[in-house]
Amino acid sequence: MKKIKYTITSALIAIIAIITTACATNTGNWTPPLVGPYAWIYNLFGHPLQNIMLHVSNLLGGTNGAGWAIIIITFVIQLIVLPLRLSSQSKMIKQQEKTKRLQPQLSLIQAAMKKNSNKQMQLSQLQMKIYKDNNMSMIGGMGCLPLLIQLPIMIGIYQAVAYSKTLASSSFMGISLSKPSIVFAVVAAILYLIQGYLSLIGISEQQKQTMLITVIASPLMTLVFSIMYSGALGLYFLVGGIVIVIQQLIATFILMPKVRADVDKELTKHPIKEVINQAMIDQILNESSDQMNQNKSDEITNLHEQLRKRNSGKQNRNK
Numbered sequence: 131m132k133k134i135k136y137t138i139t140s141a142l143i144a145i146i147a148i149i150t151t152a153c154a155t156n157t158g159n160w161t162p163p164l165v166g167p168y169a170w171i172y173n174l175f176g177h178p179l180q181n182i183m184l185h186v187s188n189l190l191g192g193t194n195g196a197g198w199a200i201i202i203i204t205f206v207i208q209l210i211v212l213p214l215r216l217s218s219q220s221k222m223i224k225q226q227e228k229t230k231r232l233q234p235q236l237s238l239i240q241a242a243m244k245k246n247s248n249k250q251m252q253l254s255q256l257q258m259k260i261y262k263d264n265n266m267s268m269i270g271g272m273g274c275l276p277l278l279i280q281l282p283i284m285i286g287i288y289q290a291v292a293y294s295k296t297l298a299s300s301s302f303m304g305i306s307l308s309k310p311s312i313v314f315a316v317v318a319a320i321l322y323l324i325q326g327y328l329s330l331i332g333i334s335e336q337q338k339q340t341m342l343i344t345v346i347a348s349p350l351m352t353l354v355f356s357i358m359y360s361g362a363l364g365l366y367f368l369v370g371g372i373v374i375v376i377q378q379l380i381a382t383f384i385l386m387p388k389v390r391a392d393v394d395k396e397l398t399k400h401p402i403k404e405v406i407n408q409a410m411i412d413q414i415l416n417e418s419s420d421q422m423n424q425n426k427s428d429e430i431t432n433l434h435e436q437l438r439k440r441n442s443g444k445q446n447r448n449k
Contacts, residue, residue, distance in 0.1 A: 172289050175285060176285070176290050177290075178286070179203065179283070179286040179287055180293065182199065183290055183294075184196075184199075186202060187199050187296075196291075197301070197307060200287060200369070201365065201369050203287070204365075204366050205373070210279070212377060214279075216377060219377075220385050220389055224393060229266070231402050232264060232402060233336070235260050238408060242415060246415055253414070263403045264403055287362055288360060290362075291307055292308075297362075310364070311361035312357065313364075314367070315352075315353050315357045318371045319350070321374065321375055322371050322374065325348070325371070325374045325378045326349065329378055331382050332386055
């Protein structure tokens with residue numbers, strides 16, 4: 131489940147990279163696209179965000195106005211998607227807790243798959259049946275909608291700065307918004323690393339191993355992406371990282387205990403159904419072994435029959 135989410139997240143970030151790279155080459159000196167998909171993206175997201183940033187910057191005044199505009203826009207977007215992300219995390223925690231109760235049965239399936247590759251299809255069907263009979267999905271609450279909502283905003287902020295000489299010449303706390311910022315990139319990566327660490331609190335060792343890729347990849351991608359592109363995007367990721375840490379604190383210390391208590395109550399009323407046990411696994415594997423032995427026996431019998439006929443034919447010719 132986590133691997134699937136990681137793959138989708140990586141694909142979406144790759145889309146951002148392709149779009150932002152294809153737009154142009156010199157920040158602050160580009161002409162906005164007039165035709166094609168990039169023009170559509172700019173007209174729908176980039177230009178409106180550009181106007182908002184310029185308006186807020188003028189209202190606030192000072193050299194940091196554009197930076198504060200990005201912070202305000204980011205906080206508004208993050209607060210909009212926060213309930214969606216918390217809902218997604220709640221579903222994911224519930225999925226993890228239920229999967230933990232199914233683990234004895236799932237472990238039997240996984241061990242059997244390693245022992246006998248010929249029974250992969252049958253064992254996979256049993257695995258799906260374990261989830262189905264216990265009213266669970268194999269992919270769980272992945273929740274990529276919040277990222278999909280943020281995707282055009284990220285691209286829009288990038289384009290807003292890229293296609294405005296005023297914004298491109300702006301800075302925040304002395305850091306240029308049009309050039310890559312190591313400071314923004316490192317701070318944002320640290321925040322996502324903290325979020326990853328918090329997400330590992332209170333879960334099993336097996337779940338930690340599953341989530342480790344995401345925990346490492348998320349801050350790494352944030353660091354690389356922030357270094358590759360403008361300080362405006364780095365600031366966006368930094369502010370988003372602050373909200374993400376707050377979100378994870380809520381999920382770890384408030385949502386997780388509540389969801390676990392709810393799962394315990396639910397399973398008291400509707401206990402986990404046993405779909406497979408060791409005896410059934412042994413029977414499946416023995417059937418496979420017996421079938422293989424029978425096939426070998428049939429092959430030997432057929433070979434003996436062919437040799438007998440061949441010898442009989444030779445004897446008839448000799449007569």
